[in-house]
Amino acid sequence: MELDRDGLYLGRVWREGIGPCVVTLRDGRLRDVTSRAFPTLSALLAAEDIPEACAGGEEIGPIGEWEAMSLEAAARRDAGASRLLAPCDLQVVKACGVTFARSMIERVIEERAGGDPSRAEAIRARVGAVVGERLRDLVPGSAAAAEVRAVLQAEGLWSQYLEVGIGPDAEVFTKCPPMAAVGWGAEVGLHPVSRWNNPEPEVVLAVDPRGRVRGATLGNDVNLRDVEGRSALLLGKAKDNNASAAIGPFLRLFDRSFGIEDVRRLDLTLLVEGEGGYRMEGRSSMAEISRDPLDLVAQAMGRHHQYPDGMMLYLGTLFAPVEDRDAPGQGFTHHPGDRVTIAAPGLGTLVNRVALATEAPEWTFGLGALMRNLAQRGLL
Structure with a gap:
C-alpha cells in the first residue's frame, strides 16, 4: 500500500467471529485498539489526544495478510470473513461536487x-x-x-x-448513510440501469463532531454520468447505491508529518484495468481545486448543520474520462470486473473491483447491528 513509516494510520477491520474492530497500522502491522472508551472509530476521532487514546492494543497480523483475506472475502462475497473495512463507522458520508x-x-x-x-x-x-x-x-x-x-x-x-x-455556494450532498461505505478490496457497485459511468478518485477528509479535520484518506465516488445527466434531481440515484462509496485503505491522522497543507498539494493517480488487457490511466491534482478543502468543510458542517458523530467528506475530483472504450463517440464506461486502483503519496492505495450494485454483497450490517454487536462484546 506504500504507506509512510512516520504516519499513524487508523482503520477498521472485520474479525471473523467477532465483528467490526478499530485498528491502528504502524510498521506494516495492525493492532486492534477497540475499547470500551473508544468502541468506534468516530469516538476515537473525537478524542483530544488520539495517539494516546489508541496506544497499545492487540496485534492481529501484518497488513499483507489482511489484504489477502480481503480479496478472498470479496471473491467469495463472504460478509462474515475477516477483511478490511472502510475507515469510518458512525460518521455520515458527505461529498462535494463540481469543485474542479x-x-x-x-x-x-x-x-x-x-x-x-x-x-x-x-x-x-x-x-x-x-x-x-x-x-x-x-x-x-x-x-x-x-x-x-x-x-x-x-x-x-x-x-x-x-x-x-x-458561484458562492458549493455542492454538498450525502454520498451514503453511516456504515454503508465499502473498504479496500471490496466490490464497488453500479446501478444496473446505467450505461455511462466512471470512477472518481478523491481525497476524503475525516471531520470530528466539533468540525476539526483529524485526517485524510482516499475515496472512489462512483458516478453514473447518464443518470445525473438526465436530471440533477436524480443525483441520489446516480450517487447512492449499494457499494457505490469506497473509502480507504486507512485514515492518516494529521500530525507533524502530514496535515492539510499536504492535502492541498496531493496528486492522485487512477488506473482502471479490464478484460482483454484494457487499461485507462488518469490523475487528479488537489492543487487545481477551485475551493479550499477547509471552505468545503465549513460549507458542509457548522452552526447551520451539526454532525454529532462527525462526517467523512469527499472533496471532488479533477478526473473526467473522455476517451472512447467501446465505440467511437461513446466515451468511457465501466465494465463489470474492472479493477480500479486509486493512489496518493502518504495515503496509500485503494483497490476495488467493479460489479453491479445488485450483485455486490447486500448492505445488512447497519447502525442497529453495530450497537447490538458492541453491546454483546461488553463495549457499550
Missing part, C-alpha cells in the same frame, strides 16, 4: 447531452470554444466569476453545474 474547473465542464456536457454519451463530443467542442481557459483560475463567488457568469448566460450556456462551480 475541468470536471465542471464535463458536468455541463452531461447535462446538455441529457445523459447520451453519443452527443457529448459535439457539445464538448462547442462549450470549449466559448469557455476556453477562462474558468481555470476563477475564485468561486468573486466579481470575476460573476462576469464570466454573465458571458455564459449571454451564450445560452449557463448551467446549474456552473452555478455551484463558480
Whole structure:
C-alpha cells in the first residue's frame, strides 16, 4: 500500500467471529485498539489526544495478510470473513461536487447531452470554444466569476453545474448513510440501469463532531454520468447505491508529518484495468481545486448543520474520462470486473473491483447491528 513509516494510520477491520474492530497500522502491522472508551472509530476521532487514546492494543497480523483475506472475502462475497473495512463507522458520508474547473465542464456536457454519451463530443467542442481557459483560475463567488457568469448566460450556456462551480455556494450532498461505505478490496457497485459511468478518485477528509479535520484518506465516488445527466434531481440515484462509496485503505491522522497543507498539494493517480488487457490511466491534482478543502468543510458542517458523530467528506475530483472504450463517440464506461486502483503519496492505495450494485454483497450490517454487536462484546 506504500504507506509512510512516520504516519499513524487508523482503520477498521472485520474479525471473523467477532465483528467490526478499530485498528491502528504502524510498521506494516495492525493492532486492534477497540475499547470500551473508544468502541468506534468516530469516538476515537473525537478524542483530544488520539495517539494516546489508541496506544497499545492487540496485534492481529501484518497488513499483507489482511489484504489477502480481503480479496478472498470479496471473491467469495463472504460478509462474515475477516477483511478490511472502510475507515469510518458512525460518521455520515458527505461529498462535494463540481469543485474542479475541468470536471465542471464535463458536468455541463452531461447535462446538455441529457445523459447520451453519443452527443457529448459535439457539445464538448462547442462549450470549449466559448469557455476556453477562462474558468481555470476563477475564485468561486468573486466579481470575476460573476462576469464570466454573465458571458455564459449571454451564450445560452449557463448551467446549474456552473452555478455551484463558480458561484458562492458549493455542492454538498450525502454520498451514503453511516456504515454503508465499502473498504479496500471490496466490490464497488453500479446501478444496473446505467450505461455511462466512471470512477472518481478523491481525497476524503475525516471531520470530528466539533468540525476539526483529524485526517485524510482516499475515496472512489462512483458516478453514473447518464443518470445525473438526465436530471440533477436524480443525483441520489446516480450517487447512492449499494457499494457505490469506497473509502480507504486507512485514515492518516494529521500530525507533524502530514496535515492539510499536504492535502492541498496531493496528486492522485487512477488506473482502471479490464478484460482483454484494457487499461485507462488518469490523475487528479488537489492543487487545481477551485475551493479550499477547509471552505468545503465549513460549507458542509457548522452552526447551520451539526454532525454529532462527525462526517467523512469527499472533496471532488479533477478526473473526467473522455476517451472512447467501446465505440467511437461513446466515451468511457465501466465494465463489470474492472479493477480500479486509486493512489496518493502518504495515503496509500485503494483497490476495488467493479460489479453491479445488485450483485455486490447486500448492505445488512447497519447502525442497529453495530450497537447490538458492541453491546454483546461488553463495549457499550
